[in-house]
Amino acid sequence: MRHDNRNPRLKMLTRFHSALAALLLSTSTLAAQDITLHSDIGPAEDAEVVDVSKYESKRDGSYIVGFSNVAVINSWTAQLVEEANYRASTLPQIERYIVTDANNDPSKQVSDVEDMLAQGADAIVINPANPVALVPVLERAYEDGVVVIVVTADANTDKVTAKIMADQVKFGTDGGEFLVDAMGGEGNVIALRGIAGLSVDDDRFNGAADVIGENPDMEIIAEEYASWSYDQARQACESLALAHPQIDGVWSSGGAMTQACVEVFNEFGRDLVPMTGEANNGFFRTWKENQDAGFDSIAPQNPTWAVGEGIALAVAILEGQEVYDYYAVTADPYTAADLDELYRPDLNDSYWVGSTLPEEKLQELFGN
Template identity: 30%
Template sequence: MKKWFGLVLVGLLIAALAACSGNEGTSGDGGDVDPDAYKVGLAMNTLNNPFFVDLKEGAEETAKAEGINLIVSDSQGDPGKQMSEVENLLQQDLDLLILNPVDSDAVAQAVKLANDKDVPVITVDRQANGGEVVSHIGFDALKSGTIAATYLDEELNGSGKVVEIQGILGTNVGRDRSKGFNDYMGDVEDIEIIAKQSANFDRGEALTVMEDILQANKDIDAVYAANDEMAMGALSAIDAAGRLDEIKLIGTDAIDPAQDAIREGRMSATIAEPPYFLGRDSVKTAIKVMDGESVEEMILLENTLVTKDNVDEVKTR
C-alpha cells in the first residue's frame, strides 16, 4: 500500500511539472475575461527589470479595465526566445500583437510573421527595424539624451569631465539616447567625455563598468546613465568609492529607486519616461486599431527632467 501511494504521488508531481513547463513564459488574466472579447498578445523583452514590470502592469490593468484578454510572454532578454514566444502567441488566434522588442533588428522577423498571419502589430518602447507596424508607442529617446546633456552642461557651467554609460546599442532607444547626448556635448568645447561604455541597461553590469572607470580616472565630474537601472549600479560604485560629493549623476526613466535617491540627495536627476503609461497607451491604441479606428504611426509620450525640485510632483502612473 505504501509503495502504491508513493507511485501515485510521483505521478501527480510529474503531471504538475509538465503543466508548469507547458505554460512557461506566458500568462493571461484567467477566466474572468469574456471569451468573445478581443485577444491581444504582449511579447515583453524581459521582466527582469522594474521598468518593464511597470510597463506590463500598465498594460494588464488597462486591459482588465477595458475587458481585453491580454496574454503576456517574457523573452528573458533573448531575441531567439522572443521569436519562439511570438510564434506561440500567434497560434492563439490573436486579434493584435504588441511587441516590446529585445533587439530592434532581430524582431523584424517576428513582425513579418505576424504580418503573414494578418495580425496587426504595435511596438512599444523599442521600435522594430523591419516588417509592417501599425503604430509605435514610446518616448523621444533623442530628446532624453539631449535633456541629460543640457542638464549636465548647466550644472557643470560648461566645463568638466563626463562619463557616459550606454544602454543596449542594438535597440533604437540605446542608440538614440546616446546620439542625443553626444550630439549636444559635441558642441560644448570644455566638457570632455572621458569614458563611454555599454552596460546593456543592466544594474550589475553598470556597477562593474563604473568600478573600472573610477579606478582609471581620478577626476570625474558627472555621469550620464542611459537608464535608471544602470544609474543605480553606477551609484553603488560611486558610493563605495566615497565619491558621492564630487560626482553628479543623471539617469533616465524615473523608476522609484532613482526618485528616492534624488530625494536623499545621492543622485542629481533623472528623466521621466514612465513605463506604466507605455503599457496603458499601447493597450488603448490596440483597442482603436481593433475597432477599425485610425491611429498615428508614431505616438510619443512626454519626457520630463526630474530633480529634487519637482521629484514629488512627477506622475509615473
C-alpha cells in the same frame, strides 16, 4: 392608435418595450465608446490615420491579444509588465491575453510571436529585442491581417499597424544639456548605458553624445553597458571610477544605474559630480539624501505605462475606432523642484514615478 392607448395592458407593454429599447441603446452606446489613451501621448507630427477597415473581419468584440516582452531585467521592465497586465484587465473586449518573455533573445522573441500567431492572436503588442531581427515575423503578421503594435523599442519597418514611442533622443539630449550647464561646458564624462543593440539605448546615448560633442572642452572618456540594472551598474561604476581618477560628470541611461553610481562615489570618498538620472523612486530618494552634499541631477521620463497603452490601442483598432499610426510620448524631465511632490517614502526603491496602477496595486507591489 387611439385603441392602443385606451388598452391598459397594451399601454404597459408598449412602455416596457420603449424602456427596454432605451436601455439597449444606452448599453450599445457605452460598448461603442472610444477607448481613451493616456493624456501624455498624442499623434506624432507626421502621423496618419490607420485604415481600420483592414481588420473588419475580426470585429466581434472578443479578441486574443498577445504581448511579446523583450525581458524582465530590472524594476522598470517588471513594472512595465504589471502596467500592461492591469491595462489589459480593464478592457472587456480581450477574451485571452498572452504574455511572453524573450529573455533578451531575438530568436526566442521571433518564436514567441510565431506561437502567438499559431494561437490565433488578433493583435500583437511588442517591444522588440532587436530593431532588425524581428522585422520578418512582424511584417508577416501584419500582412496576414494581425494588428501589430510596436512600443518602447523600435523595429526597422513601416509594415506594422502603429507605434507608440517615447522620444528617446530627447531623453539623452535633456541629460546632455543638463551636464553641459552643470559642468560649465568642460570636463570628463563617463557614460552608463543600457543594453547593446537596443534602439532605446542607442537613441539616448547618441542624443547625449551629440550635445556633449558640441563642447570642445567636454569629452565622454569611457562607457559601460549595465542593462539599466542597479547591481550591474554598481560593478560598472566601480570599474570606471577606479580606472579614471578625474571624472567630472556622469551621463546615465537609467535611474537605477545613477542611484548605484552615487553610492559608489560616496563609498570611494569621491566628490559627488553632476549625474543624470530618471524618474525612479529609489533614485529620487538618493537624490534627496545627497542634496546637502551639493548633488544635483535631472530625471527624464520613460513611462512604464506605454505598453499598456499599446494594448489599448490594439483593441481600439480592432473595434474600428479612428486612431493614428504613430503616437509620441514627449514628457518633460523632472528637476530638483519636483522632488518633494513626486518622491514616495511610502513606496520602495523599485517604484517608477508616473504609474497608472491603482493605489491598492502600488501598495501591494511597492509598499514599504
